[in-house]
Amino acid sequence: MTANASAEAYQTGAKTSLPRILLVDDRPENLILLEKILAKMGAELILARSGRRALQVLEEQEIAVCLLDVSMPEMSGIEVAHQMQLADRFHRTPVIFVTAFQENSELVTSAYEAGAADFLMKPLRPNAVRAKVNLFLELYGQRRDQELSNGRLRLQQHDLLTRNEELETDRGETASVVRELEARRTQLERENRELEGFAYVVSHDLLQPLRSVIDYLELIEHESGSSLSKEGVRWLKSCRKLGGTMSTLITEALEYSQLAAGTTALVETSCNAALQDALDLLNAAIKQSDARVTYNPLPAVRGSSRLLTRLFQNLIGNAIKYRGADCLHVEIRSEWDERYRKWLLCVKDNGRGIPVDDQTRIFEMFFRVRDAASIAGSGIGLAICRRIVETHGGEIWAKSEPGRGSEFWFSLDPAAPVEN
Numbered sequence: 001m002t003a004n005a006s007a008e009a010y011q012t013g014a015k016t017s018l019p020r021i022l023l024v025d026d027r028p029e030n031l032i033l034l035e036k037i038l039a040k041m042g043a044e045l046i047l048a049r050s051g052r053r054a055l056q057v058l059e060e061q062e063i064a065v066c067l068l069d070v071s072m073p074e075m076s077g078i079e080v081a082h083q084m085q086l087a088d089r090f091h092r093t094p095v096i097f098v099t100a101f102q103e104n105s106e107l108v109t110s111a112y113e114a115g116a117a118d119f120l121m122k123p124l125r126p127n128a129v130r131a132k133v134n135l136f137l138e139l140y141g142q143r144r145d146q147e148l149s150n151g152r153l154r155l156q157q158h159d160l161l162t163r164n165e166e167l168e169t170d171r172g173e174t175a176s177v178v179r180e181l182e183a184r185r186t187q188l189e190r191e192n193r194e195l196e197g198f199a200y201v202v203s204h205d206l207l208q209p210l211r212s213v214i215d216y217l218e219l220i221e222h223e224s225g226s227s228l229s230k231e232g233v234r235w236l237k238s239c240r241k242l243g244g245t246m247s248t249l250i251t252e253a254l255e256y257s258q259l260a261a262g263t264t265a266l267v268e269t270s271c272n273a274a275l276q277d278a279l280d281l282l283n284a285a286i287k288q289s290d291a292r293v294t295y296n297p298l299p300a301v302r303g304s305s306r307l308l309t310r311l312f313q314n315l316i317g318n319a320i321k322y323r324g325a326d327c328l329h330v331e332i333r334s335e336w337d338e339r340y341r342k343w344l345l346c347v348k349d350n351g352r353g354i355p356v357d358d359q360t361r362i363f364e365m366f367f368r369v370r371d372a373a374s375i376a377g378s379g380i381g382l383a384i385c386r387r388i389v390e391t392h393g394g395e396i397w398a399k400s401e402p403g404r405g406s407e408f409w410f411s412l413d414p415a416a417p418v419e420n
C-alpha cells in the first residue's frame with residue numbers, strides 16, 4: 001500500500017485518521033518551508049517550535065514520522081530523540097534529523113545513537129524531502145495494516161477459543177445426556193426383569209389353583225352330572241370351557257415371560273428339523289383342516305431348535321386358525337439377504353388376511369384383530385413369535401392382502417458364513 005493509499009484508508013471521514021507528520025524547528029520560517037514542501041503528502045502536519053512542545057505532542061497523538069531540527073536553543077534535537085527513546089510509547093516513531101552541519105561525524109554518531117532513522121541536509125531539496133518522508137509514511141501505513149490484520153487475527157483466535165469452549169461444553173452436555181440415557185436404560189432393564197419375574201410368579205401361582213378348579217368342575221360333572229338340570233350341565237360345561245381358555249392364556253403369558261432375550265443358548269440349528277417337529281405337533285390340525293403344506297429345503301441357522309419349532313408352530317397354527325374359504329395352502333421358503341447377511345424365512349398362507357392398519361399391531365401382547373373375535377385365541381401367539389425372533393437377534397414382520405392371504409417374514413443369522 002502506498003502512503004497515499006494508506007492515507008486514504010485511514011481517511012474514512014475523520015481528518016484525524018490521516019497519518020500525522022510532526023515538524024519540529026525553533027524557526028518559524030523553517031517550519032513554513034517544510035509545511036509547503038509536504039503540503040500534498042496526504043498527511044496531517046503538526047508543528048512544534050521547541051523540543052518540549054514536540055514531546056508533548058508525541059504524548060498526546062500517534063505520529064507517523066517526526067522531522068526534528070538538530071540545533072534548537074532550549075533542547076537540542078538529539079536530546080529530544082533521547083527522551084523519545086526513553087519513553088517506550090514513542091520508540092517506534094521514526095525520526096528524520098534536519099541539519100545544516102554536513103560531514104560532522106560526531107553529530108551523525110550521536111544522532112544515530114539517539115535513534116535517528118535518516119537525515120535531511122539544509123538547504124532542503126523539496127523532492128528529496130518528499131521522497132524520504134513518503135518512504136516513512138509507507139512504512140507507517142504497512143505497520144498499521146499489519147496491526148489491523150493482527151487485530152483481526154486476534155479476534156478470530158478469540159472466536160475460535162470461544163467456539164472451542166462452547167464445543168467442550170456441548171461435549172460435556174452430550175456426555176451427561178449419554179450417561180443419563182445409560183442410567184435410564186439400566187433402570188428400564190431392571191424394571192423389565194422385575195416385571196417379568198412378577199408375571200412369572202403371578203402366572204405360575206394362578207395356574208395351579210385354576211387347574212384344580214377345572215379338575216373339580218370335571219369331578220362335579222362326572223359325579224353329580226345326572227342330578228343336575230340340563231341348564232346346570234350347560235353352565236358347568238361353559239365354566240370348564242372358560243377355565244380352559246384362561247389356562248391357555250396363563251400358560252402362554254408364562255411362556256412369554258420366560259422368553260427373555262439373551263437367556264437362550266444359540267447353536268447351529270436346522271430349520272428343516274425345527275419345521276418338521278412343528279408339523280408333527282400340528283399333524284391333527286393339518287389333517288382336520290385339509291391344509292396343504294409345502295416347503296423348500298431350509299437353511300441351518302444360529303438358533304434354538306425348541307424355540308424355532310415353537311415359532312413355526314405358532315405361525316402355521318395361525319395360518320390354519322385364520323384360513324379362508326379356499327382350500328388352505330401354507331408355503332414355507334427361505335432366501336438369503338446379502339445386504340444384511342441374514343436368512344429370511346417366510347410362512348405364507350392364502351387365508352383371510354389381516355387389515356392393513358393392524359399389520360404392525362398384531363405382534364403386540366394381547367392384540368387381536370376385531371374380526372377374529374369369534375375364533376378362540378389369547379393375542380399372545382405372535383408376541384411370543386416376536387420374542388423368539390428377537391432372542392435370535394432378528395426381526396419379524398407381516399405383509400398381507402386382506403381377503404387373499406398373509407406372509408410372515410423373519411430374519412435369522414446363518415449358522416456358518418454364507419458364500420455367494
Ligand code: ADP
Nearest residue numbers: 318319322362368369372377378379380381382
Ligand atoms: P391369537 O391367534 O391368539 O389371537 P396371535 O398373537 O397369534 O393371537 O395373533 C394376533 C392376531 O393376528 C390374531 O387375532 C389374528 O387376527 C391375526 N393373525 C395372526 N395370524 C394370522 C394369519 N395367518 N392370518 C390372518 N390373521 C392372522
